Amino acid sequence: MNRKLELVCPAGNPAALRAAVEAGADTVYLGFRDETNARNFPGLNFSRPELRHGVGYAHDNNVKVLLAINTYPTAGHQSPWRQAVDDAAEIGVDAVILADIGLCDYATRTHPGLRRHLSVQASASNVESIRFYVEAFDVKRVVLPRVLTLPEITALNAKIDVETEVFAFGGLCVMAEGRCSLSSYVTGISPNKEGVCSPASHVRYEDQDGRLLSKLGEFTINAFSDNEPAGYPTLCKGRFKADGTTSYLFEEPTSLNVLDMLPELAEAGVSALKIEGRQRGKAYVSQVVAAFRKAVDAASQGQPVESAVLMDLSEGGRETAGAYDKEWR
Protein backbone atom coordinates (compact mmCIF):
# COMPACT_ATOMS: atom_id res chain seq x y z
CA MET A 1 0.00 0.00 0.00
CA ASN A 2 1.22 3.47 -0.83
CA ARG A 3 -0.40 6.56 0.55
CA LYS A 4 -0.77 9.21 -2.09
CA LEU A 5 1.75 11.99 -1.68
CA GLU A 6 0.43 15.55 -1.66
CA LEU A 7 2.02 17.64 -4.40
CA VAL A 8 3.03 21.09 -3.11
CA CYS A 9 3.92 23.42 -5.97
CA PRO A 10 5.60 26.82 -6.29
CA ALA A 11 3.66 29.92 -7.29
CA GLY A 12 6.00 32.86 -7.77
CA ASN A 13 3.21 35.00 -9.22
CA PRO A 14 -0.48 34.73 -10.17
CA ALA A 15 0.34 33.26 -13.61
CA ALA A 16 2.47 30.51 -12.07
CA LEU A 17 -0.28 29.82 -9.53
CA ARG A 18 -2.76 29.29 -12.36
CA ALA A 19 -0.25 27.09 -14.22
CA ALA A 20 0.34 24.95 -11.14
CA VAL A 21 -3.38 24.50 -10.50
CA GLU A 22 -4.02 23.59 -14.14
CA ALA A 23 -1.13 21.10 -14.17
CA GLY A 24 -2.52 19.20 -11.19
CA ALA A 25 -1.10 20.69 -8.00
CA ASP A 26 -2.78 19.60 -4.77
CA THR A 27 -1.39 22.64 -3.01
CA VAL A 28 0.48 25.79 -3.98
CA TYR A 29 2.84 27.82 -1.83
CA LEU A 30 3.67 31.46 -2.25
CA GLY A 31 4.80 34.60 -0.47
CA PHE A 32 4.06 38.28 -0.07
CA ARG A 33 6.06 40.74 -2.16
CA ASP A 34 8.56 41.74 0.56
CA GLU A 35 11.32 40.51 2.88
CA THR A 36 8.95 38.25 4.83
CA ASN A 37 9.59 35.26 2.56
CA ALA A 38 12.68 33.38 1.43
CA ARG A 39 12.23 34.07 -2.30
CA ASN A 40 12.27 37.85 -2.15
CA PHE A 41 13.31 38.45 -5.76
CA PRO A 42 12.35 41.49 -7.83
CA GLY A 43 9.09 41.00 -9.75
CA LEU A 44 8.02 37.93 -7.79
CA ASN A 45 5.35 37.14 -5.23
CA PHE A 46 1.91 38.46 -4.34
CA SER A 47 0.27 41.67 -3.22
CA ARG A 48 -2.61 41.33 -0.73
CA PRO A 49 -5.29 41.67 -3.46
CA GLU A 50 -3.44 39.17 -5.66
CA LEU A 51 -3.29 36.69 -2.80
CA ARG A 52 -7.00 37.11 -2.06
CA HIS A 53 -7.80 36.48 -5.70
CA GLY A 54 -5.35 33.56 -5.90
CA VAL A 55 -6.82 31.89 -2.83
CA GLY A 56 -10.31 32.22 -4.33
CA TYR A 57 -9.18 30.68 -7.61
CA ALA A 58 -7.26 27.85 -5.93
CA HIS A 59 -10.10 27.01 -3.55
CA ASP A 60 -12.58 26.96 -6.43
CA ASN A 61 -10.36 24.25 -7.91
CA ASN A 62 -9.95 22.36 -4.63
CA VAL A 63 -6.32 23.39 -4.34
CA LYS A 64 -4.86 24.54 -1.03
CA VAL A 65 -2.74 27.66 -0.56
CA LEU A 66 0.20 27.90 1.84
CA LEU A 67 1.79 31.27 2.59
CA ALA A 68 5.52 31.25 3.35
CA ILE A 69 6.47 33.82 6.00
CA ASN A 70 9.75 32.10 6.52
CA THR A 71 12.47 34.67 7.00
CA TYR A 72 13.59 35.84 10.43
CA PRO A 73 11.91 39.07 11.56
CA THR A 74 14.29 41.96 12.08
CA ALA A 75 14.82 42.99 15.69
CA GLY A 76 12.96 46.18 16.54
CA HIS A 77 11.02 45.88 13.28
CA GLN A 78 8.91 42.75 13.62
CA SER A 79 5.66 44.33 12.43
CA PRO A 80 5.87 43.41 8.69
CA TRP A 81 6.10 39.73 9.63
CA ARG A 82 3.31 39.94 12.19
CA GLN A 83 1.16 41.85 9.73
CA ALA A 84 1.78 39.10 7.16
CA VAL A 85 0.49 36.51 9.64
CA ASP A 86 -2.56 38.66 10.44
CA ASP A 87 -3.32 39.14 6.73
CA ALA A 88 -2.86 35.43 6.01
CA ALA A 89 -5.48 34.64 8.63
CA GLU A 90 -7.84 37.29 7.34
CA ILE A 91 -7.49 36.28 3.68
CA GLY A 92 -8.01 32.66 4.60
CA VAL A 93 -4.93 30.75 3.43
CA ASP A 94 -4.87 27.09 4.40
CA ALA A 95 -1.65 27.39 6.40
CA VAL A 96 1.32 29.63 7.03
CA ILE A 97 4.89 28.33 6.73
CA LEU A 98 7.03 29.82 9.51
CA ALA A 99 10.63 29.51 10.66
CA ASP A 100 11.22 32.03 13.46
CA ILE A 101 10.40 30.97 17.00
CA GLY A 102 9.18 34.43 17.95
CA LEU A 103 6.87 34.55 14.95
CA CYS A 104 5.59 31.01 15.63
CA ASP A 105 4.80 32.19 19.14
CA TYR A 106 2.99 35.26 17.84
CA ALA A 107 0.93 33.23 15.35
CA THR A 108 0.03 30.64 17.98
CA ARG A 109 -1.15 33.25 20.46
CA THR A 110 -2.87 35.58 18.01
CA HIS A 111 -4.36 33.18 15.48
CA PRO A 112 -4.65 29.77 17.14
CA GLY A 113 -6.99 28.59 14.39
CA LEU A 114 -4.54 29.35 11.58
CA ARG A 115 -2.75 26.14 10.61
CA ARG A 116 1.02 26.33 11.02
CA HIS A 117 3.71 24.50 9.07
CA LEU A 118 7.37 24.62 10.02
CA SER A 119 9.58 25.94 7.23
CA VAL A 120 12.71 24.18 6.07
CA GLN A 121 14.44 27.39 7.17
CA ALA A 122 13.96 26.29 10.79
CA SER A 123 16.30 23.34 10.12
CA ALA A 124 14.41 20.90 12.36
CA SER A 125 16.39 17.78 11.54
CA ASN A 126 15.66 15.44 14.44
CA VAL A 127 12.91 14.09 16.69
CA GLU A 128 13.47 16.43 19.64
CA SER A 129 13.57 19.56 17.49
CA ILE A 130 10.37 18.61 15.71
CA ARG A 131 8.64 17.79 18.99
CA PHE A 132 9.67 21.20 20.30
CA TYR A 133 7.77 22.97 17.52
CA VAL A 134 4.82 20.59 17.76
CA GLU A 135 4.47 21.00 21.51
CA ALA A 136 5.16 24.73 21.67
CA PHE A 137 3.34 25.88 18.54
CA ASP A 138 1.14 22.96 17.51
CA VAL A 139 2.67 22.83 14.04
CA LYS A 140 0.85 20.33 11.83
CA ARG A 141 3.56 19.77 9.27
CA VAL A 142 7.34 20.02 9.17
CA VAL A 143 9.27 20.66 5.97
CA LEU A 144 12.36 18.55 6.48
CA PRO A 145 15.80 20.03 5.88
CA ARG A 146 17.65 18.70 2.87
CA VAL A 147 20.25 17.05 5.08
CA LEU A 148 18.56 13.75 5.88
CA THR A 149 18.97 10.33 4.27
CA LEU A 150 15.97 8.20 3.38
CA PRO A 151 16.57 5.82 6.33
CA GLU A 152 16.83 8.83 8.66
CA ILE A 153 13.52 10.18 7.33
CA THR A 154 11.91 6.78 7.88
CA ALA A 155 13.22 6.58 11.44
CA LEU A 156 12.09 10.14 12.12
CA ASN A 157 8.55 9.60 10.85
CA ALA A 158 8.19 6.52 13.04
CA LYS A 159 8.77 8.67 16.12
CA ILE A 160 6.84 11.85 15.43
CA ASP A 161 3.14 12.53 15.22
CA VAL A 162 3.17 15.27 12.61
CA GLU A 163 3.11 15.40 8.81
CA THR A 164 6.40 15.74 6.99
CA GLU A 165 7.05 17.38 3.65
CA VAL A 166 10.24 16.86 1.67
CA PHE A 167 11.86 18.57 -1.28
CA ALA A 168 11.30 16.68 -4.49
CA PHE A 169 12.64 18.75 -7.34
CA GLY A 170 14.64 21.86 -8.16
CA GLY A 171 17.32 23.94 -6.52
CA LEU A 172 19.28 22.26 -3.81
CA CYS A 173 20.72 23.92 -0.72
CA VAL A 174 23.80 21.96 0.26
CA MET A 175 24.11 23.73 3.61
CA ALA A 176 21.59 23.28 6.41
CA GLU A 177 18.85 25.76 5.52
CA GLY A 178 18.35 28.83 7.67
CA ARG A 179 21.88 28.36 9.01
CA CYS A 180 23.92 29.63 6.10
CA SER A 181 25.48 33.10 5.93
CA LEU A 182 27.73 32.50 2.92
CA SER A 183 25.71 34.79 0.69
CA SER A 184 25.49 37.58 3.25
CA TYR A 185 29.22 37.28 3.93
CA VAL A 186 29.75 38.17 0.28
CA THR A 187 26.84 40.53 -0.47
CA GLY A 188 25.66 41.96 2.84
CA ILE A 189 22.15 40.74 1.99
CA SER A 190 21.04 37.87 4.18
CA PRO A 191 18.95 34.88 3.09
CA ASN A 192 17.69 34.60 6.67
CA LYS A 193 16.76 38.25 7.05
CA GLU A 194 16.09 39.57 3.56
CA GLY A 195 15.03 36.30 1.93
CA VAL A 196 17.43 36.22 -0.99
CA CYS A 197 20.52 34.12 -1.68
CA SER A 198 23.16 35.04 -4.29
CA PRO A 199 21.09 38.08 -5.41
CA ALA A 200 21.19 39.11 -9.08
CA SER A 201 21.87 42.70 -7.99
CA HIS A 202 25.36 41.57 -6.91
CA VAL A 203 26.19 39.40 -9.94
CA ARG A 204 28.78 40.55 -12.48
CA TYR A 205 30.42 38.83 -15.44
CA GLU A 206 33.95 39.92 -16.36
CA ASP A 207 36.29 39.00 -19.17
CA GLN A 208 39.74 38.07 -17.96
CA ASP A 209 42.43 36.68 -20.30
CA GLY A 210 39.92 34.88 -22.50
CA ARG A 211 37.94 33.52 -19.55
CA LEU A 212 34.56 34.73 -18.44
CA LEU A 213 34.48 35.20 -14.68
CA SER A 214 31.17 35.11 -12.84
CA LYS A 215 31.30 37.15 -9.67
CA LEU A 216 29.11 37.60 -6.64
CA GLY A 217 30.04 40.82 -4.88
CA GLU A 218 33.83 41.01 -4.92
CA PHE A 219 34.39 37.26 -5.13
CA THR A 220 34.83 35.12 -8.24
CA ILE A 221 32.44 32.18 -8.05
CA ASN A 222 33.31 30.49 -11.35
CA ALA A 223 35.27 30.93 -14.58
CA PHE A 224 34.33 29.65 -18.02
CA SER A 225 36.36 29.09 -21.16
CA ASP A 226 34.91 29.88 -24.60
CA ASN A 227 33.26 26.50 -25.12
CA GLU A 228 31.65 26.33 -21.67
CA PRO A 229 28.20 27.74 -20.99
CA ALA A 230 28.42 30.35 -18.23
CA GLY A 231 26.16 29.52 -15.29
CA TYR A 232 24.65 31.78 -12.66
CA PRO A 233 27.04 32.32 -9.74
CA THR A 234 25.09 30.66 -6.93
CA LEU A 235 27.72 30.74 -4.22
CA CYS A 236 27.70 27.10 -3.10
CA LYS A 237 27.65 25.83 -6.72
CA GLY A 238 30.87 27.62 -7.65
CA ARG A 239 34.35 26.40 -8.48
CA PHE A 240 37.07 27.12 -5.94
CA LYS A 241 40.65 26.19 -5.17
CA ALA A 242 41.50 24.15 -2.11
CA ASP A 243 44.69 22.29 -1.40
CA GLY A 244 45.99 22.96 -4.91
CA THR A 245 42.92 21.49 -6.60
CA THR A 246 40.18 23.32 -8.46
CA SER A 247 36.74 21.79 -8.02
CA TYR A 248 33.08 22.29 -7.33
CA LEU A 249 34.00 22.01 -3.68
CA PHE A 250 30.48 22.20 -2.24
CA GLU A 251 28.23 21.03 -5.09
CA GLU A 252 28.06 20.95 -8.86
CA PRO A 253 25.37 23.00 -10.57
CA THR A 254 22.67 20.37 -10.29
CA SER A 255 19.01 19.86 -9.47
CA LEU A 256 17.39 17.61 -6.95
CA ASN A 257 15.05 15.07 -8.49
CA VAL A 258 13.26 12.30 -6.58
CA LEU A 259 10.99 11.09 -9.38
CA ASP A 260 12.47 7.61 -9.21
CA MET A 261 12.12 7.27 -5.45
CA LEU A 262 8.45 8.15 -4.91
CA PRO A 263 7.40 4.73 -3.52
CA GLU A 264 10.30 4.82 -1.07
CA LEU A 265 9.35 8.31 0.12
CA ALA A 266 5.73 7.26 0.63
CA GLU A 267 6.97 4.18 2.43
CA ALA A 268 9.15 6.39 4.63
CA GLY A 269 5.98 8.05 5.92
CA VAL A 270 6.33 11.33 4.07
CA SER A 271 3.03 13.20 3.53
CA ALA A 272 3.92 15.76 0.91
CA LEU A 273 6.41 16.54 -1.84
CA LYS A 274 7.61 20.06 -2.38
CA ILE A 275 8.72 21.34 -5.76
CA GLU A 276 11.20 24.19 -5.43
CA GLY A 277 11.05 27.13 -7.85
CA ARG A 278 9.00 30.19 -6.96
CA GLN A 279 11.52 32.14 -9.03
CA ARG A 280 10.59 30.08 -12.12
CA GLY A 281 8.19 30.99 -14.91
CA LYS A 282 4.84 29.39 -15.62
CA ALA A 283 6.16 27.15 -18.43
CA TYR A 284 8.64 25.52 -16.05
CA VAL A 285 5.99 25.16 -13.36
CA SER A 286 3.53 23.59 -15.80
CA GLN A 287 6.01 21.05 -17.04
CA VAL A 288 7.41 20.00 -13.64
CA VAL A 289 4.02 19.86 -11.92
CA ALA A 290 2.48 17.84 -14.77
CA ALA A 291 5.37 15.34 -14.67
CA PHE A 292 5.08 14.95 -10.90
CA ARG A 293 1.26 14.71 -11.08
CA LYS A 294 1.60 11.80 -13.47
CA ALA A 295 4.35 10.16 -11.45
CA VAL A 296 2.62 10.51 -8.08
CA ASP A 297 -0.59 9.07 -9.52
CA ALA A 298 1.30 6.18 -11.08
CA ALA A 299 3.32 5.46 -7.95
CA SER A 300 0.22 5.47 -5.76
CA GLN A 301 -1.22 2.70 -7.94
CA GLY A 302 1.99 0.74 -7.83
CA GLN A 303 2.82 1.49 -11.46
CA PRO A 304 6.30 2.31 -12.76
CA VAL A 305 7.32 5.96 -13.00
CA GLU A 306 9.04 7.56 -15.99
CA SER A 307 11.90 9.25 -14.25
CA ALA A 308 14.03 10.83 -17.00
CA VAL A 309 11.39 13.26 -18.22
CA LEU A 310 12.70 16.41 -16.54
CA MET A 311 16.41 16.26 -17.34
CA ASP A 312 16.27 19.28 -19.65
CA LEU A 313 14.87 21.41 -16.83
CA SER A 314 17.64 20.56 -14.40
CA GLU A 315 20.39 23.00 -13.54
CA GLY A 316 23.41 22.23 -15.72
CA GLY A 317 21.46 19.23 -17.07
CA ARG A 318 22.47 17.29 -13.96
CA GLU A 319 20.39 15.62 -11.32
CA THR A 320 21.00 14.28 -7.87
CA ALA A 321 19.07 12.51 -5.14
CA GLY A 322 20.88 14.88 -2.76
CA ALA A 323 21.11 13.91 0.88
CA TYR A 324 18.41 11.22 0.50
CA ASP A 325 21.26 9.11 -0.84
CA LYS A 326 23.79 8.46 1.92
CA GLU A 327 26.71 8.61 -0.54
CA TRP A 328 25.97 12.29 -1.19
CA ARG A 329 27.50 13.21 2.15
Add this chain to the structure above:
Amino acid sequence: MSAANCKLSLGPVMFNWSPEKWRDFYFRIADEAAVDSVCVGEVVCSKRQPFFDPVIGDVIERLQRSGKEVVLSTLALIMSQRESNMVRDLAADGGYLIEANDISAVSLLSGRDHVIGPFVNVYNEGTRDFLIGRGARRICLPFELPADSIAAIANGCDQQTELEVQVFGRLPLAISARCYHARSYELSKDSCQFVCAEDPDGMAVDTLDGTPFLNVNGTQTLSRSCRVLGGELTDLQNMGIHRFRLSPMDTDMVAITRGFRNVLDGEDDPEALRRDLHELMPAISFSNGFFHGVEGSVYRERGE
Protein backbone atom coordinates in the same frame (compact mmCIF):
# COMPACT_ATOMS: atom_id res chain seq x y z
CA MET B 1 28.13 48.39 34.50
CA SER B 2 31.76 49.38 34.10
CA ALA B 3 33.97 47.90 31.42
CA ALA B 4 35.99 46.14 34.10
CA ASN B 5 32.91 44.06 34.92
CA CYS B 6 32.61 42.85 31.36
CA LYS B 7 33.21 39.14 30.89
CA LEU B 8 35.08 37.19 28.25
CA SER B 9 34.04 33.75 27.04
CA LEU B 10 36.19 31.38 25.03
CA GLY B 11 34.07 29.60 22.43
CA PRO B 12 34.51 25.88 21.72
CA VAL B 13 37.44 24.70 19.62
CA MET B 14 35.82 24.04 16.24
CA PHE B 15 38.76 22.21 14.65
CA ASN B 16 39.83 18.60 14.73
CA TRP B 17 42.97 18.95 16.81
CA SER B 18 44.71 15.89 18.17
CA PRO B 19 43.46 15.01 21.68
CA GLU B 20 46.89 15.95 23.10
CA LYS B 21 46.94 19.33 21.39
CA TRP B 22 43.30 19.92 22.40
CA ARG B 23 43.97 19.01 26.03
CA ASP B 24 47.15 21.08 26.25
CA PHE B 25 45.39 24.04 24.67
CA TYR B 26 42.70 23.98 27.35
CA PHE B 27 45.24 23.37 30.13
CA ARG B 28 47.09 26.50 29.08
CA ILE B 29 43.79 28.41 28.86
CA ALA B 30 43.00 27.23 32.39
CA ASP B 31 46.37 28.33 33.70
CA GLU B 32 46.97 31.54 31.79
CA ALA B 33 44.03 32.92 29.80
CA ALA B 34 42.17 36.04 30.82
CA VAL B 35 38.72 34.57 30.29
CA ASP B 36 35.83 34.04 32.69
CA SER B 37 34.07 31.20 30.89
CA VAL B 38 35.26 28.42 28.61
CA CYS B 39 33.10 26.38 26.23
CA VAL B 40 34.15 22.76 25.80
CA GLY B 41 32.70 20.10 23.52
CA GLU B 42 32.50 18.99 19.91
CA VAL B 43 30.20 21.28 17.94
CA VAL B 44 30.94 20.39 14.32
CA CYS B 45 31.11 16.62 13.76
CA SER B 46 29.88 13.81 15.98
CA LYS B 47 32.50 11.45 14.55
CA ARG B 48 35.24 13.44 16.28
CA GLN B 49 33.84 13.34 19.77
CA PRO B 50 35.17 9.89 20.79
CA PHE B 51 38.73 11.20 20.41
CA PHE B 52 38.14 13.87 23.04
CA ASP B 53 36.20 11.69 25.48
CA PRO B 54 39.34 10.36 27.24
CA VAL B 55 40.68 13.86 28.00
CA ILE B 56 37.59 16.01 28.49
CA GLY B 57 37.27 15.12 32.18
CA ASP B 58 40.80 16.36 32.90
CA VAL B 59 40.17 19.50 30.87
CA ILE B 60 36.99 20.36 32.76
CA GLU B 61 38.65 19.73 36.11
CA ARG B 62 41.65 21.90 35.29
CA LEU B 63 39.42 24.74 34.07
CA GLN B 64 37.23 24.59 37.15
CA ARG B 65 40.21 24.45 39.48
CA SER B 66 41.49 27.67 37.98
CA GLY B 67 38.17 29.38 38.60
CA LYS B 68 36.82 29.36 35.07
CA GLU B 69 33.15 28.71 34.45
CA VAL B 70 32.85 25.63 32.22
CA VAL B 71 30.11 25.55 29.59
CA LEU B 72 29.47 22.34 27.68
CA SER B 73 28.62 23.03 24.02
CA THR B 74 26.35 20.71 22.04
CA LEU B 75 26.49 19.72 18.36
CA ALA B 76 25.24 22.29 15.87
CA LEU B 77 23.57 19.83 13.49
CA ILE B 78 21.88 16.67 14.73
CA MET B 79 20.58 14.13 12.24
CA SER B 80 21.03 10.60 13.53
CA GLN B 81 19.71 8.82 16.58
CA ARG B 82 23.29 8.44 17.79
CA GLU B 83 23.78 12.20 17.66
CA SER B 84 20.46 12.77 19.43
CA ASN B 85 21.59 10.41 22.16
CA MET B 86 24.83 12.37 22.59
CA VAL B 87 22.87 15.52 23.26
CA ARG B 88 20.41 13.69 25.49
CA ASP B 89 23.27 12.30 27.62
CA LEU B 90 24.82 15.72 27.94
CA ALA B 91 21.50 17.32 28.90
CA ALA B 92 20.82 14.60 31.47
CA ASP B 93 24.01 15.51 33.32
CA GLY B 94 22.72 18.21 35.62
CA GLY B 95 26.11 19.30 36.93
CA TYR B 96 27.16 21.67 34.16
CA LEU B 97 25.92 24.72 32.37
CA ILE B 98 25.10 23.63 28.82
CA GLU B 99 25.14 25.66 25.64
CA ALA B 100 22.44 24.55 23.20
CA ASN B 101 23.51 24.81 19.58
CA ASP B 102 20.36 23.36 18.04
CA ILE B 103 16.68 23.32 18.90
CA SER B 104 16.73 19.73 20.16
CA ALA B 105 19.13 20.80 22.91
CA VAL B 106 16.96 23.84 23.64
CA SER B 107 14.04 21.47 24.00
CA LEU B 108 15.88 19.03 26.28
CA LEU B 109 17.13 21.87 28.50
CA SER B 110 13.75 23.57 28.85
CA GLY B 111 12.89 24.50 32.40
CA ARG B 112 16.44 24.74 33.69
CA ASP B 113 19.13 27.38 33.32
CA HIS B 114 21.06 27.08 30.08
CA VAL B 115 22.95 29.00 27.42
CA ILE B 116 21.76 29.53 23.85
CA GLY B 117 24.70 29.10 21.51
CA PRO B 118 25.41 31.10 18.36
CA PHE B 119 24.04 28.36 16.09
CA VAL B 120 20.46 28.92 17.28
CA ASN B 121 18.68 31.63 15.31
CA VAL B 122 17.84 34.46 17.70
CA TYR B 123 17.15 37.31 15.32
CA ASN B 124 14.69 39.33 17.35
CA GLU B 125 13.16 40.09 20.73
CA GLY B 126 10.21 37.78 20.11
CA THR B 127 12.48 34.76 19.91
CA ARG B 128 14.63 36.10 22.75
CA ASP B 129 11.67 36.29 25.10
CA PHE B 130 10.33 32.87 24.17
CA LEU B 131 13.70 31.25 24.89
CA ILE B 132 14.15 33.18 28.14
CA GLY B 133 10.77 31.83 29.18
CA ARG B 134 12.18 28.31 28.70
CA GLY B 135 15.24 28.93 30.86
CA ALA B 136 17.82 30.66 28.66
CA ARG B 137 20.08 32.63 31.01
CA ARG B 138 22.67 33.60 28.43
CA ILE B 139 22.27 34.02 24.69
CA CYS B 140 25.23 34.21 22.34
CA LEU B 141 23.72 36.15 19.44
CA PRO B 142 24.17 35.11 15.79
CA PHE B 143 27.31 36.69 14.28
CA GLU B 144 25.25 37.92 11.33
CA LEU B 145 23.34 40.53 13.35
CA PRO B 146 24.11 44.20 12.63
CA ALA B 147 24.54 46.73 15.42
CA ASP B 148 20.96 48.00 15.32
CA SER B 149 19.57 44.47 15.72
CA ILE B 150 21.90 43.76 18.62
CA ALA B 151 20.79 47.02 20.24
CA ALA B 152 17.11 46.17 19.70
CA ILE B 153 17.54 42.69 21.23
CA ALA B 154 19.48 44.11 24.19
CA ASN B 155 16.84 46.77 24.73
CA GLY B 156 14.29 45.50 27.24
CA CYS B 157 16.04 42.18 27.72
CA ASP B 158 15.21 40.41 30.96
CA GLN B 159 17.73 41.48 33.63
CA GLN B 160 18.55 37.90 34.58
CA THR B 161 19.67 37.04 31.07
CA GLU B 162 23.05 37.93 29.68
CA LEU B 163 23.65 38.59 25.99
CA GLU B 164 26.96 37.67 24.38
CA VAL B 165 28.53 38.66 21.06
CA GLN B 166 31.48 37.10 19.23
CA VAL B 167 34.26 39.68 18.92
CA PHE B 168 37.15 37.51 17.71
CA GLY B 169 37.69 34.53 15.43
CA ARG B 170 36.57 33.03 12.17
CA LEU B 171 32.83 33.19 11.50
CA PRO B 172 31.00 29.83 11.30
CA LEU B 173 29.17 30.72 8.09
CA ALA B 174 27.49 27.37 7.35
CA ILE B 175 27.03 23.79 8.45
CA SER B 176 26.09 20.85 6.25
CA ALA B 177 25.31 17.16 6.27
CA ARG B 178 28.04 16.81 3.68
CA CYS B 179 31.71 16.80 4.61
CA TYR B 180 33.65 19.06 2.27
CA HIS B 181 36.96 18.02 3.72
CA ALA B 182 36.22 14.40 2.79
CA ARG B 183 34.80 15.49 -0.57
CA SER B 184 37.97 17.42 -1.41
CA TYR B 185 39.95 14.22 -0.78
CA GLU B 186 37.39 12.29 -2.88
CA LEU B 187 36.27 10.39 0.19
CA SER B 188 32.77 9.97 1.55
CA LYS B 189 31.83 11.20 5.01
CA ASP B 190 31.46 7.67 6.35
CA SER B 191 34.98 6.71 5.29
CA CYS B 192 36.53 10.14 5.80
CA GLN B 193 39.78 8.95 7.43
CA PHE B 194 39.48 12.13 9.53
CA VAL B 195 41.29 14.17 6.90
CA CYS B 196 40.03 17.33 8.62
CA ALA B 197 42.75 16.75 11.21
CA GLU B 198 45.29 17.75 8.53
CA ASP B 199 44.16 21.38 8.84
CA PRO B 200 44.21 22.63 12.45
CA ASP B 201 42.86 26.00 11.36
CA GLY B 202 40.62 24.71 8.56
CA MET B 203 41.39 24.09 4.89
CA ALA B 204 42.02 27.28 2.94
CA VAL B 205 39.61 27.85 0.06
CA ASP B 206 40.54 30.47 -2.55
CA THR B 207 38.60 31.84 -5.49
CA LEU B 208 39.81 30.90 -8.98
CA ASP B 209 41.65 34.22 -9.24
CA GLY B 210 43.48 33.52 -6.01
CA THR B 211 41.57 35.62 -3.49
CA PRO B 212 41.45 34.07 0.00
CA PHE B 213 37.78 33.26 0.60
CA LEU B 214 36.68 30.54 3.03
CA ASN B 215 37.97 27.88 5.39
CA VAL B 216 36.50 24.41 5.31
CA ASN B 217 36.44 22.52 8.58
CA GLY B 218 34.77 19.18 7.84
CA THR B 219 31.03 19.81 7.53
CA GLN B 220 31.49 23.42 8.57
CA THR B 221 32.40 26.36 6.36
CA LEU B 222 34.10 29.26 8.10
CA SER B 223 35.15 32.70 6.94
CA ARG B 224 38.79 33.00 5.95
CA SER B 225 38.84 36.39 7.59
CA CYS B 226 38.96 36.72 11.33
CA ARG B 227 36.31 38.83 12.97
CA VAL B 228 37.78 41.54 15.10
CA LEU B 229 35.41 43.83 16.97
CA GLY B 230 37.85 45.95 18.95
CA GLY B 231 36.82 49.54 18.41
CA GLU B 232 33.22 48.31 18.59
CA LEU B 233 33.56 47.06 22.19
CA THR B 234 32.47 50.43 23.57
CA ASP B 235 29.46 50.56 21.24
CA LEU B 236 28.49 47.06 22.36
CA GLN B 237 28.75 47.99 26.03
CA ASN B 238 26.61 51.06 25.42
CA MET B 239 23.97 48.77 23.94
CA GLY B 240 24.04 46.64 27.08
CA ILE B 241 26.32 43.81 25.93
CA HIS B 242 28.75 42.88 28.67
CA ARG B 243 29.99 39.46 27.59
CA PHE B 244 32.22 38.88 24.60
CA ARG B 245 33.19 35.65 22.86
CA LEU B 246 36.57 34.79 21.44
CA SER B 247 36.51 31.83 19.05
CA PRO B 248 39.73 29.77 19.18
CA MET B 249 42.11 29.71 16.23
CA ASP B 250 45.40 27.88 15.92
CA THR B 251 47.43 30.73 17.31
CA ASP B 252 48.38 32.17 20.70
CA MET B 253 44.88 32.46 22.15
CA VAL B 254 46.23 33.29 25.61
CA ALA B 255 47.83 36.45 24.23
CA ILE B 256 44.59 37.26 22.42
CA THR B 257 42.46 36.89 25.55
CA ARG B 258 44.86 39.24 27.36
CA GLY B 259 44.69 41.72 24.51
CA PHE B 260 40.90 41.95 24.69
CA ARG B 261 40.97 42.04 28.49
CA ASN B 262 43.40 44.93 28.40
CA VAL B 263 41.14 46.90 26.08
CA LEU B 264 38.13 46.25 28.31
CA ASP B 265 40.14 47.32 31.37
CA GLY B 266 41.21 50.52 29.65
CA GLU B 267 44.87 49.50 29.73
CA ASP B 268 45.19 49.39 25.99
CA ASP B 269 43.34 50.90 23.05
CA PRO B 270 41.61 48.99 20.24
CA GLU B 271 44.10 50.21 17.67
CA ALA B 272 46.98 48.71 19.64
CA LEU B 273 45.00 45.47 19.94
CA ARG B 274 44.56 45.38 16.21
CA ARG B 275 48.29 45.93 15.64
CA ASP B 276 49.11 43.13 18.07
CA LEU B 277 46.65 40.78 16.40
CA HIS B 278 48.11 41.59 13.02
CA GLU B 279 51.60 40.88 14.30
CA LEU B 280 50.43 37.55 15.69
CA MET B 281 48.58 36.57 12.49
CA PRO B 282 50.14 38.55 9.63
CA ALA B 283 48.58 36.39 6.89
CA ILE B 284 45.00 36.72 8.12
CA SER B 285 42.70 39.56 7.15
CA PHE B 286 40.19 40.97 9.59
CA SER B 287 36.47 41.57 9.16
CA ASN B 288 33.71 43.39 11.00
CA GLY B 289 31.22 43.97 8.18
CA PHE B 290 28.24 42.13 9.64
CA PHE B 291 28.29 44.38 12.69
CA HIS B 292 28.26 47.44 10.44
CA GLY B 293 25.40 46.11 8.29
CA VAL B 294 27.48 45.46 5.16
CA GLU B 295 29.22 42.46 3.59
CA GLY B 296 30.49 40.23 6.38
CA SER B 297 33.86 39.90 4.67
CA VAL B 298 34.61 43.61 4.90
CA TYR B 299 36.71 45.38 7.51
CA ARG B 300 35.47 48.87 8.15
CA GLU B 301 37.76 51.37 9.82
CA ARG B 302 36.47 53.48 12.68
CA GLY B 303 34.60 56.53 11.43
CA GLU B 304 34.40 55.15 7.90
